[in-house]
Amino acid sequence: MTAPAAWRPVLAPAVRLRHDRVREVDLLVLPERVVVLRGTAGAVLRLCDGDRDLGTIVAELAERFPGAPVDTEVPAFLDRMHEEGWLR
Template sequence: MRAAAVTDWRPALAPAILRRHDHARDADLLLLPERVVVLRGAAGTVVGLCDGTRSVDDIVDELAERFPGSPVATDVPPFLERLRKEGWLR
């Protein structure tokens, strides 16, 4: 069972943050004021689901369907929480 605060949260990018795909690197990026963050592996997919309409549970469920057998239920919520603490998600 997941914590209620995490379950109810519907993450979305903070207003000053943009997500873009860099074709030269074939990687997703977060464009922050005066900084660029390269999202490696499935991080771009996870962040792409953070549109403010899906709860963390919804994101985990969708990723579990896309990546069967991957530890999304244990890895994704702490990843999203780290991004929130950085101020990149609201």
């Protein structure tokens, strides 16, 4: 899927985003496994609330991380999360 700008991503019902304070990492908690997120992945996924569309998410991240290639990397990352079934 190539994410349309109007897509309003949200975590799938069985997926939870948690922060492990001991290891200082963000985690995706799934029914039968845990995925450790690296870098800013947790910050990106926290914006996926079903209210913000993809364009808004990219704009917010571009403001937070000036100079980062969020306009290409964020849609590609969210596409992968969708393909895994972790986002709707």
